[in-house]
Amino acid sequence: MSYFPHTDTDRAEMLAAIGVKSMDELFADVPERFRYPKLNLPEALSELEALQEMRGLADSNFHTQRFPSFLGAGAYQHFSPSLVNYLIQRGEFLTAYTPYQPEVSQGTLQAIFEWQSMICALTGMEVANASHYDGATSMAEAVIMAYHHHRGKRKTVVLSPAIHPHYRQVVRTYTQGLGLKIIGDDDLTRSLEDTAKLIDRDTLIFIVQSPNFFGQIERLDGLAAQCHAVGALFCVSADPVSLGLLKPPGQYGADIVVGDGQALGLPLSFGGPYVGFFATRKEYVRKMAGRLVGEARDRNGRRGYVLTLSTREQHIRREKATSNICTNQGLMAIAATIYLATLGKHGLRRVAELCWHRSHYAAQRIAELPGYAVDMTKPFFQEFVVKCPRPVGEINDYLLYQRRLIGGYDLGQDYPHLAGHMLLAVTEMNSREDIHELVEALKEAGA
Amino acid sequence: MSYFPHTDTDRAEMLAAIGVKSMDELFADVPERFRYPKLNLPEALSELEALQEMRGLADSNFHTQRFPSFLGAGAYQHFSPSLVNYLIQRGEFLTAYTPYQPEVSQGTLQAIFEWQSMICALTGMEVANASHYDGATSMAEAVIMAYHHHRGKRKTVVLSPAIHPHYRQVVRTYTQGLGLKIIGDDDLTRSLEDTAKLIDRDTLIFIVQSPNFFGQIERLDGLAAQCHAVGALFCVSADPVSLGLLKPPGQYGADIVVGDGQALGLPLSFGGPYVGFFATRKEYVRKMAGRLVGEARDRNGRRGYVLTLSTREQHIRREKATSNICTNQGLMAIAATIYLATLGKHGLRRVAELCWHRSHYAAQRIAELPGYAVDMTKPFFQEFVVKCPRPVGEINDYLLYQRRLIGGYDLGQDYPHLAGHMLLAVTEMNSREDIHELVEALKEAGA
């Protein structure tokens, strides 16, 4: 079907008003030899049939609502109160665009202002922007911001090897035209301590993820001072749910905090749409990328909200803009805001506590299994590394096809020295029974 | 969890303002020996856990989204455009109540006014009310209206035996205190012609369903005249989707048209909530039950809508009211209105045509199967009766457990003379492939 409403009468009247005889005349400027290509697309279906076809595709997937899942690795299954999904479906949020016209966009603007405020609260920073595409591009924008902060004079980026591999890849992709040297993760076995030793006067930014890709909570005290001593910026990537419990990066001196807001009530949705957050110190606000909502007054002195500091942005500054970003992940930021409002101070902490207790319980039980070993030397949050007695792929297959469980992430894919290690995540969605099933299944799979 | 927002501080301040020391004092008037019973209910669950539990229950059902279904018998599977479900979830419709205060309820009022208009259009009648609980209670209210129309002097109700058995039962339940004689369906094999012969000067109403419970389109010409000749009212119960194609009952003289609006885009939902519609002639409007929306003017002469003729209703007229109905099925009427608006004149006809063609095709194919017979003597719409070579229950079990198909309704449950007969419904939801599967499966089941 098509959704345009034109009747034959409409068409005739409109063509007449335009002063053309046919629709074709409207396309006379299109090179004739290429005009009206025959597109080889499947025949149109009715909505009913299309939905049935797509339901067939969807049902052919295994998924976390069908089977208990222990997969994390950058995307986490959490409970999202029903009102979140309802509210973001409201047409007034869903079908508006970037709030360029504040008088008719106060809904979006105030919601994003609240998002900025909550991200500041979570991260312990002074300013946060309206969003980036995801956590990985937030990190890439942090690098670019640091690059410009140093007016392009510094060339070295130091990345902890325990940053999510996709994030490290995106940083490389984004900056490939800038002539940077990205080090730190060139040796994937390098410790955080050793990585920090690479920071020097050519370092524009040092980035750490905590909890890191392996779920471990990094000890970050002193790193900010170390960076600042040589003039480098210190950036932390964090899981927002962990910040319900853990010290905010602002408190140990981070200049930039980035991360992905998916864990804040967004569906897994096979990897997107998620929402990147980006927070920094007030002094850097003019160097920050992305949209920003600020408080304003109307002609009668009433409080309202507007997009502000747009002189940083591409539509005003063009090639001198801080970034090319335009459309961001607005609705996902609103979803996360609604999630955070609903859970609130106590709820988010409670979720974090549940993840803590249940993941530790699971880790302990798995550590007891013959053939398995769990690294519990560093404190971890929600996710932990398990050394397996057999290749991870085989164990996961057993879990999936024999026990209807979605297993962990195979670390060997990204960290050759961790072949045979599985990364398991346990959240509030995994009940005690789920954990027992997992332990049982791992035992069988390892035997 | 609970949804009340009170903090300890709130409670303390409020109790102080009231002038009591404890919550208990508020319940001092409740007989002490019964106060605060210990309720034996399961422990509270979090929303997350409750939803998981309920998903477990839901998933344990077979249902029409999992398996192709050929079940009708008063509830039909039809395609409902996605916007219907979205729009009725909007809080402004969902969480408002009966529009007693028109200035802040124009949304509901205008939507119901449009519903009334569409029901008039579909049925060919002059007025329709805001809704009844379902088609069955609409029919019972028709009887009661006719009873009052005759000022209680007539005592006989004549029902076609081919009316949905539940509807006939509800008419009996509703009117058991009125001392009526309900005839016609006392012999379930009686033909419509023979039933019409029962109409006499004691008949207050004669009710026919068309398409009847067996899917057959009744020939109704002349029946209105026959009723009117003896002063009885003539009432027709109709499937609203069939009215996309078939002559409206108003055209052959019906005084009242009732039916269930479920087929107009409402989910099957195991039998409810649905929506009863009720339409009649203008001359009977003051005798009609239920809420009515009418056009009004505001102080500035602007058009708006209000509840009107409430002097018929229980809250004004109390024991003299036309009915006790208060809450009706408002949101379901709005859903059906949105459905009808979306499909419109052409769409509804198209749906009816699809049901027609596909059901006839299915009937023909089944009629060719050894051991099966289909009664095609009367024209039918969407539903038809199949004589089976084995007990219907056995065939249905085979379809369900061996072929993952939901079979037809076992007519022997209500019509002893139709034991071994199955009522099958085919709508636009059943593709050609579904039909072929059904035919195949019936063949196997009959062998």
Next chain:
Amino acid sequence: MEILEPLIYDLSRPGRTGVSLPEPDVPETPFPADLLRSDLDLPEVDQLTVVRHFTRLSQLNFSIDTRMYPLGSCTMKYNPRVNEDAARLPGFAASHPMQPQDSVQGNLALMYQLQEWLKEIGGFAGVSLQPAAGAQGELTGVLMMRAYHLDRGDTKRTKILIPNSAHGTNPATASMAGLEVVELPSDSRGNVDLNALKAACDDTVVGLMITNPNTLGLFEEHIEEVVQTVHACGGLVYGDGANMNAIVGIVRPGDLGFDVLHYNLHKTFSTPHGGGGPGSGPVGVSARLADFLPGPIVAVLSDTEPGKPPHYGFVTPPKSIGRMKAFWGNFGMLVRAYAYIRVHGAGGLRGNSEHAVLNANYLLSRLRGVYHVPYDRICKHEFVVEGRWPDSPVIALDISKRLMDYNFHPPTNYFPLIVHDALMIEPTETENKETLDQFAEALLKIAEEAHTQPELLQTAPHTTPLSRLDEVGAAKQLVLCCRPIPAWAEA
């Protein structure tokens, strides 16, 4: 004059539609020409027009989701969104009412549990989930009471006693059941007048219909005596459970001796009101009425194997009054109520009632003195004040309309009938103290305005999309349908 939002018919243009549909893809069967309709007068619009029209219409409503809606007797509490998700699970929403029972054991288990829980909450021996709303629950109950007497050969009983504070559905129900209504006065404390009751009780009485707490929001102080008096004359006691939100976990009507009670799931148990339904009005009954319940109800079948999950099925009680509704009740509402009870547990439900009562009394404490409270004692979940003053020309309706300008939905007005210019205020437990304070301040401000600028109230509302609507005019100049009258009707 500008139109707020055109009628959908006015947005129609020939040839438009909002759907495409599959091709028949089977050999076509000719239609019987003589049975076909010639035209179908439905609107012709595209999807966007539909979405815009109904989105804009919706925005014209006040609703719980947008502001406080203290409509007395209606329990306009928060409707949890999780309930909506539960009811829309495909296993529930796409199951067909006529499926073989073994294929819908999940539905039956849910219904069975809900029956059990409602029995427990009300102190009853049996429950039917069939009634679609409170009024249908009433009819169910009264028909059972009637049937009970008849079954015992007690055919003289034709009267139903109903206090004058009762909701209109009570007397209307009694009439529908073919019974005669005897109205009972209320005493000075808002209770049913015990002497009048005693005088009315005799062997022609089917029973009493009583609401407790009553429609003044007051708990009947002599409830045990009332019940005993009715029982003593052989009558039964019907409880209108519209006000259950005051007493869940506080007292069980069954313990007080009630024989029947309807629950309003759309009040006490948070299923949304939907602009006037769908609701759900299950009835609970004492042991002597259990056999009369409308059928079918869900039972654990005797073929359940030990150690296995129960095998559920529909059964019809032996002396059933019959079926109230096609199929099994408003199942989607049952799912929502199940979810609500499941997340609350006994403690949560009692907490709801306690806080509903706390909120009402707090609000009363803030209004007392400015608004006359004709029956002034500790109230339950709601209370009734007079919306008038001797020294002001305004009436309750004016106050109601003026409240809209303060962004509140008005209370119920002109009910109960025993209070002049009644304003019946039910805040529910889900309003927070700040909102209650704002509401109280609005009402206090309005009381002031009633004396200083009465016209402001009499011409209110001033900030709504339409100003005050002429309901009297509408009933005179009846326009109930926007379509032309069909030709055959004019003939």
Next chain:
Amino acid sequence: MEILEPLIYDLSRPGRTGVSLPEPDVPETPFPADLLRSDLDLPEVDQLTVVRHFTRLSQLNFSIDTRMYPLGSCTMKYNPRVNEDAARLPGFAASHPMQPQDSVQGNLALMYQLQEWLKEIGGFAGVSLQPAAGAQGELTGVLMMRAYHLDRGDTKRTKILIPNSAHGTNPATASMAGLEVVELPSDSRGNVDLNALKAACDDTVVGLMITNPNTLGLFEEHIEEVVQTVHACGGLVYGDGANMNAIVGIVRPGDLGFDVLHYNLHKTFSTPHGGGGPGSGPVGVSARLADFLPGPIVAVLSDTEPGKPPHYGFVTPPKSIGRMKAFWGNFGMLVRAYAYIRVHGAGGLRGNSEHAVLNANYLLSRLRGVYHVPYDRICKHEFVVEGRWPDSPVIALDISKRLMDYNFHPPTNYFPLIVHDALMIEPTETENKETLDQFAEALLKIAEEAHTQPELLQTAPHTTPLSRLDEVGAAKQLVLCCRPIPAWAEA
């Protein structure tokens, strides 16, 4: 001064929450005290407060679902609701991006199909679905162009040519890729100036970024020559596909010789704009760039057995520029675009473009004469007029604000930069003629007002919840967060 809607923080009260959560029900593990935060400054509110707050906020927005939103360059067309249902199917919405590929063949099949369809629609050899929006598609494309030259050892190329009518993301993207921007003038008919282009083309040119139809809504009349000129100097042509809604089924950029193009699924393919995203900006490329696509993309694996359904997997092109995003793209948006293309088919998509162009030209025909049209010829899906008159003091912004009083969202204003006081109007195909007429009449009325009562425009809007907001003041008095600054930051 009255507040429109309080901040959620202002609605907070210590101790409230909107959720309950399960008990840990496992032995608890002590927290490492030194790693814990001392406080968490999030609001504390109940569910009803959340629902009310965001429902009321939402009502303050204009949106496609409530009225015409002719924001030029943004293609604010109807966003079909069926797409939302499709994206929320649990099999899609609850699948984890890191699941083994064999367990998500449904997702991969959908992505593969969509890749194929977008290739077909654009006339390209390869497609990546990874970019999250148009601007990210641009960066992807420019990085590929850069990589292509480098791969051939052609290291001199550092310049990107960009017409002065281009969207800001084009030059900003070039800078991000470390390239130098050379701006090209436009000719008097709104085309890129061919002579200037020729003069700029040399062996330092990476390529040209061009939008066609361009941001004036005009089809480049010399498009073939433009492409040939760039190719002749060894450069590549990047197409900004923001305006694809004019040409789907009309002409394929790949056929015209474009080397890369980004699609905006949130424009042409109806995925909702969400108040500023999420979007999706897949890129299509010609054969010579296919190896450079960001990885991974979905392919049919060679182990597919004959006669069996294809076995899909992720593969990374051999010379890939790398990964643009964690995981695989904004999958939920891909589902919606899939649904959209599936219900349209080739004919439906072409019909969309035809009617988008019809609507724009019709609207232009109604405004021409009253509004100055600096580049006046048959337009495509949008057109640009000047929002000013020599004899009136009003500016485009005033007209935009005044349109709100007529219940229309303003067009894009002050873009493209080559038109003074630009008003860029894109009606899209889903607006009906009546709405277009109303919109035209509003603009004509406003043009009149601009001459008779200019202050009415200069002080507009008058009917919105807030009057005109002071954006300049906001940028001076920066308030970007409503929370107190944390103590450690002040130290």
